Amino acid sequence: MLKVLGERCAGCGACAQVCSQGAIEMQPNKEGFWYPQIIRERCIDCGRCYNVCPWIDMGDSSLFHPSPRVAYAIKSKSRDIQMQATSGGLFAELARKFIAAGGVAYGAGYNSSFQVRHLRTASMEETEQLSGSKYVQSFMGSVYALAKQDLQQGKKVLFSGTACQIAGLRKYLVKDYENLLCVDVICHGVPSPRIWEYYVEKQEKRGGKILEIIHRGKTIGGWSWRKQFFYLVFADGKVLRENIWENAYMLGFLKDLYLRPSCHECMFKRLDKRRVSDITLGDYWGCEDIEPDFFDASGVSLAIMNTLKGEQCLNEVENISKKVTNLEKAVSYNIAVMYSYRRMLARAYFFRKFHSQMSLEEFGRLVDTCVRLVGYENSLRKLCDYPRRILGKLKRMCLGIGAKS
Ligand SMILES: Cc1cc2nc3c(=O)[nH]c(=O)nc-3n(C[C@H](O)[C@H](O)[C@H](O)COP(=O)(O)OP(=O)(O)OC[C@H]3O[C@@H](n4cnc5c(N)ncnc54)[C@H](O)[C@@H]3O)c2cc1C
Structure with missing residues (x-):
């Protein structure tokens, strides 16, 4: 089946x-x-x-909430939380609220080998592990079953993940629970755990035990795709700090070399922007232009309220600054809300050439080659598209479509 x-x-x-x-x-x-x-x-x-299965049942449109109600630009009032988070830190503030009310928060964290796993957290210290984006597919293990137990015991449950993970949870639960809040992250796509684990293993072989990894670390005022860093902190105190466009692993992710195949045709990206969670969280790219008076160069979250429950919950979070913003304008800077990234031919080349014995230098060279292939493919596509557009223009001209009378 x-x-x-x-x-x-x-x-x-x-x-x-x-x-x-x-x-x-x-x-x-x-x-x-x-x-x-x-x-x-x-x-x-x-x-x-x-x-x-959410995919087999995609006709089940009841999974999708009606069109979003309102969108906000948000940032935590705590500088520490904002700096630890990838964007404005709303997730951590929501989690705090749930934990303070005796509830639990689920989301993606690392295990001791830096594999990315979905975790159940029930204290402030545990919840910190969920902060920050990990650009790897998170393994769900048995968290849906755990969440169901918590819900049935009447605990307040905050469940975060990608839209597909939230869809899986909601199908698993069958019914809606008043004490559940679902939060999904706007998702570019999730990279392969095999490539991630290879990368971590090779770095550990070279530099010794790793103590900390930050995929998109920022400095104060340094929240932008161009300024962010990938960090590895080793037990002997050494730090590897590379701009995300220069770090081979992050570059391969950003150029879509090893995303999950389903991410290239994600069922949860819709032009009508209907979502499966109560709140959708992302980076508020474009905030500088759309909300210049709210912009903060240390990170702003875009939070889309898909349900009344989401909105009510947000209203109870105290330690944040927020401003209603224009959803249409905001998503025009963040196409991952509506569109999947194309599956490039270079992806197939990458997986044909990749093997886990290759050195980090070989891996870096493979990523560079694939990035060049992506560039060629994009140029070729544009070139092939050109005659089609000219023909379309000619056709419209000849048929008088769109011509002013
Ligand atoms: C794979 C991936 C791709 C993304 N792509 C985009 C994008 O294209 N555009 C955009 O605006 N935002 C994207 N994001 C979301 C963005 O990076 C932030 O996570 C989001 O803005 C929330 O920020 P925050 O400051 O509130 O919380 P943060 O502390 O930064 O994020 C914590 C939240 O992210 C979740 N999370 C972290 N890693 C994973 C993972 N591997 N799988 C599932 N959930 C995870 C945690 O469970 C928690 O809910 C992506 C996130 C991930 C994980």
Whole structure:
């Protein structure tokens, strides 16, 4: 049954978690992305995996909330929280509120080997692990089941992740819970855990034990794609600090060399901007132009309220500055809200050439080659597009379409 999905599967793992027989395991494929594998002897053909899958059931438009209600520019009033976060720090402020009310917060953090996993956190200290974007697909393990237990016990649950992970949770839960708030991040796409784990392992072989990793670290006033840094802190005190456009791993991510195949046709990016979570969070790119009086060069979050519940929750968060903003203008700077990034030919070249024995220098050279290939492909596409546009113009001229009378 799950073969139907193929590369459209986003790996949320709801099918594995719902299976009462333990007949589905999430296994990495050769690119390093998890896909469900059915253990035939255990399967009793109950169809629960089929029913829980957000992709098989994409016709289920009830997953999508009606059009967004309002959007805000937001930043935390705490400089520490803002600096730790990738954008304005709204997620950490929301999490604080849930924890202070005896609730729990779920989101992506690292385990001791810097693999990215979804974690359940129940204290302020634990919640800190969720701060900051990790540009790797997060493994869901059994968090949907844990969240369900928390919800049934009446705890307030904040569940964050990518839109596909939120969709998986909502399908898994079947019904809506008043004590659940879902938050999704605007998502460029998630890179392969295999490439990430290779990268961490090679860095550790070279520099010794790693103590801390920050994918998009900022300095005060340094929140912009051009100014951000990738950081590795080693146990002996050494620090690797590279501009994100010069760090091979981040460059490969930004140029879409190793995103999950489903991210190139993401079902959760819609032109009508309807979303599956209560609040959608992202970087407020364009804030400088759209809200110059609110702009803060240390980071501003764009927060889209998709439900009344989301809006009410936000109104209860105290330690933030916020300003209503124009959603249309904001998303025009952030195409990841509505569009998936193209699957470039260079992606196939990358995976054909990549092997885990390659040195970091070889990896860097492979990424550079692929980046050049991406450039050639884009130029060729533009070139091929040119005659089509000229022909269209000619056609419109000849047929008098769009001509002024
Ligand atoms: C893979 C990825 C791609 C992104 N692409 C874009 C984009 O194109 N445009 C844009 O505006 N914003 C994007 N973001 C979101 C952005 O980087 C910030 O996470 C978001 O603005 C929230 O910022 P914050 O300051 O409120 O919280 P932060 O502290 O920066 O973020 C913490 C939140 O991010 C979640 N998170 C971190 N890593 C992951 C992960 N691997 N998988 C799932 N959830 C994760 C945590 O669970 C938590 O909810 C992306 C995030 C990720 C993880």
